[in-house]
Amino acid sequence: MNFNLDSFSIVILAQAHNPSILNPDFLRNQGIIDPSFKPNNIICTPPVAQVSYIEGVSIIAEFEKLQFIDSEPKRIPFESPILEIATKYINTLPHVRYTAVGLNYNGHYRCKDKEFALSFLPNKFLKEGSWATYGDSIPYIGLKFIYPLENIRCTINIDTTEVVRPNESPQTIIGITANYHLDSNNIEEIILFINNWKTQYNHFSKIILDTFLEGE
Known part of the structure; x- marks a missing residue:
């Protein structure tokens, strides 16, 4: 049998994430995401926001949870961009009260x-x-x-x-x-x-x- 890794994700918990700031412009302007990435699914509502890219990366923000998901089996986890994306994201928002990471x-x-x-x-x-x-x-x-x-x-x-x-x-x-x-x-x-x-x-x-x- 061969093991197939389907997805790799990073979840960061906090007392008060702000989903309303998550959008493609914010991610690009703050240098969080590769500017060549092309968004193909965007949801922006007060309780939850999601930006997904055709390259297989999704970012989901809720009040208490922030998710970075990579669903491209050919590169995960060794070449996954979400490792850098996640660290850039929280460094951009250092005053958020983070509580845990997974x-x-x-x-x-x-x-x-x-x-x-x-x-x-x-x-x-x-x-x-x-x-x-x-x-x-x-x-x-x-x-x-x-x-x-x-x-x-x-x-x-x-x-x-x-x-x-x-x-x-x-x-x-x-x-x-x-x-x-x-x-x-x-x-x-x-x-x-x-x-x-x-x-x-x-x-x-x-x-x-x-x-x-x-x-x-």
Whole structure:
């Protein structure tokens, strides 16, 4: 099985973001976004604002949450522009009362067939029992792992689910999401955490490699 990383995002929490300032002109004029990027979806309302670009980057601002999302699989996370975009954004607004930051990785394994996908998690993590079947049905399994890493909390969710893509038959996959969360009201500490993203990604990569290579 090969792991596919679908999206990479940075979420910054604060007591009072200002969604109304988020628009393509603000991002370009402040030097936050590459001027060559072309916006293709813009929402500007008092409670939430969103600017998305055809290059695969989206920025979403709410009162208490700011999201930077990259959905271009060919470059994430190593060449993702959101690392620089996020740090430039909060440096532009240093007086906002930031409270936490999170790094998020969202991906999946495509399995050889539905039976393998449904049996992988229970075979690896769970004890056999009557719960494993109900009639002729095998349950879809979801697991959550929470790792305290000094001042960082890591939450990894693994579950089996079915996806339907245009012009394709439904396929059962093993979905994996990881969140690395740091509580901090110090902008320098938040930026340092973002810049050290490789440490968290290496931790995530080791977990999924150890888990799934052992299961093959």
